[in-house]
Amino acid sequence: MQRMRPLIRNEFDELLSLDDHDSAERFCRLGFQSLNAELLALAKELAGIASVPLPKALHGQKTVIDLLMSKWLERPTRVTAAGVRAFVVDRARKRCFMDGELKELVPLREADMDFVRLAGVEDWQVADLEKKKRIVPLEAFMWFAGLHLSQGRLAEAISGYAGFGIVRWPDFGTLPHTTQQVKLAAVLMKSPGDVARLKEATGAAEEEVVAYLNACYLNGWLKETAPAPPPKIEENVAQRQLLGKLRSSLGMER
Numbered sequence: 001m002q003r004m005r006p007l008i009r010n011e012f013d014e015l016l017s018l019d020d021h022d023s024a025e026r027f028c029r030l031g032f033q034s035l036n037a038e039l040l041a042l043a044k045e046l047a048g049i050a051s052v053p054l055p056k057a058l059h060g061q062k063t064v065i066d067l068l069m070s071k072w073l074e075r076p077t078r079v080t081a082a083g084v085r086a087f088v089v090d091r092a093r094k095r096c097f098m099d100g101e102l103k104e105l106v107p108l109r110e111a112d113m114d115f116v117r118l119a120g121v122e123d124w125q126v127a128d129l130e131k132k133k134r135i136v137p138l139e140a141f142m143w144f145a146g147l148h149l150s151q152g153r154l155a156e157a158i159s160g161y162a163g164f165g166i167v168r169w170p171d172f173g174t175l176p177h178t179t180q181q182v183k184l185a186a187v188l189m190k191s192p193g194d195v196a197r198l199k200e201a202t203g204a205a206e207e208e209v210v211a212y213l214n215a216c217y218l219n220g221w222l223k224e225t226a227p228a229p230p231p232k233i234e235e236n237v238a239q240r241q242l243l244g245k246l247r248s249s250l251g252m253e254r
Helices: 002-012 021-032 037-050 064-068 102-110 123-132 138-148 179-190 195-202 206-218 237-249
Strands: 077-080 087-090 095-098 117-120 134-137 163-166 222-225
Touching: 021 037, 064 138, 064 206, 087 123, 087 138, 095 138, 102 138, 134 138, 138 206, 163 179, 163 195, 179 195, 179 206, 195 206, 206 222
Parallel strands: none
Antiparallel strands: 077 087, 077 117, 087 095, 095 134, 163 222
16 A cells, blocks of 8 residues: 555545545545556555445446447547546547557556546537647547457457458558458458358457457448358269169169
8 A cells, every 4th residue: 555655646636544434435436537557456456345336337338349339439539548548539520539659559458448438529629639639540540449459359239240241341551450361351352251260261360350350340341241151061972873872782762
């Protein structure tokens, strides 16, 4: 606890006594709002000891991928979470506003969704963001999010798809990509299938296939397809002829 006191002072400009329940509860409430990852972790730990209930996010989304496509982001929205700088998603105008690089959002992969907070952004605030923030095309943002924030599972909206295909080829001229991702695009365009088939056809790991499908889903390129038909088993002609002779010798109809 002693090592955390400087953090407590820096965050709230005061030192709190944690000797009684009221003070512990107050600290937890303040800590839950913190964007300092260590302080948030301490508040959550103390909440378990002091029986302080953890908050539940209004958005109710289980993953960042689900959140990015939810109704909560239909209008320009500021997203804040511990360990990352706030960013604004403007889906209608196909852009995002950021202070740093996309790679700085990787900690969101492990974010506790109950502590990912959303706030609507007004038009006058958007105009101010256009002057002060870095503008990232939504396609690039969603591509990065799918590939790096997927947590190894499909977005809830596509988890029940029988098979997967894509309606357009990703713009690999502008989007960072690997050879494996190009292979996945080719297979999805020509012979769609489920995750198992995509793994087999490309040699990609399941987590990579899932991340790629999420990236395509976030950008609106993914479509549901019928499951891939089972592979045809080539009939052994010689074996068929031998069985025919045996049937004939036994007086059995073919």
